[in-house]
Amino acid sequence: MSYSNTFGHQHSTGKSTWHVGRCTKYRYNLFKSLYHKNICMIALDEAAKKIGVILLEKEVQPEHIHLVVELPLTIAPTVAIGKIKGLSARIIFALRPKLRLRYPKGHLWSTGKFATSVRYITLEKAKEYVKNQEAHHAKTLSTGIPAPERSGGVVQGANL
Numbered sequence: 001m002s003y004s005n006t007f008g009h010q011h012s013t014g015k016s017t018w019h020v021g022r023c024t025k026y027r028y029n030l031f032k033s034l035y036h037k038n039i040c041m042i043a044l045d046e047a048a049k050k051i052g053v054i055l056l057e058k059e060v061q062p063e064h065i066h067l068v069v070e071l072p073l074t075i076a077p078t079v080a081i082g083k084i085k086g087l088s089a090r091i092i093f094a095l096r097p098k099l100r101l102r103y104p105k106g107h108l109w110s111t112g113k114f115a116t117s118v119r120y121i122t123l124e125k126a127k128e129y130v131k132n133q134e135a136h137h138a139k140t141l142s143t144g145i146p147a148p149e150r151s152g153g154v155v156q157g158a159n160l
Helices: 034-051 077-095 123-131 133-138
Strands: 015-023 054-060 064-072 114-117 149-151 154-156
Touching: 015 077, 015 123, 034 054, 034 064, 034 077, 054 123, 064 077, 064 123, 077 114, 123 133
Parallel strands: none
Antiparallel strands: 015 064, 015 114, 054 064, 149 154
């Protein structure tokens, strides 16, 4: 197995791949419009470049985001997620200063987070899940709870 030269360091070589989810504070629908969605995507790309991680896939929903992130072994996943969160929020606030009226303390993202290693599922399945967020969120019941998918008589959860 060959590893990317991007993640070769003095005493470590390798990478870890993570599926990450973040919600906006109070689940406000900030990224409903295409314009705001693009600002968020640009902010995520810039934040990832600045801390030295690779975004393999990203999807921005009105009130949350999903990322498939490739991290070097020298950065802990929680540290990388926190840095992406902070830098992207700063960039978004710089591009849309009126958001400070809704978030006067400067906290765009909620404190909770979702992260899972992509070793239990294939990378392609994680990327496909992130790409198809629109279809995934269309499969909700009237109560807002994801409807389970049926496959061969066995009920499989909608979550990864």
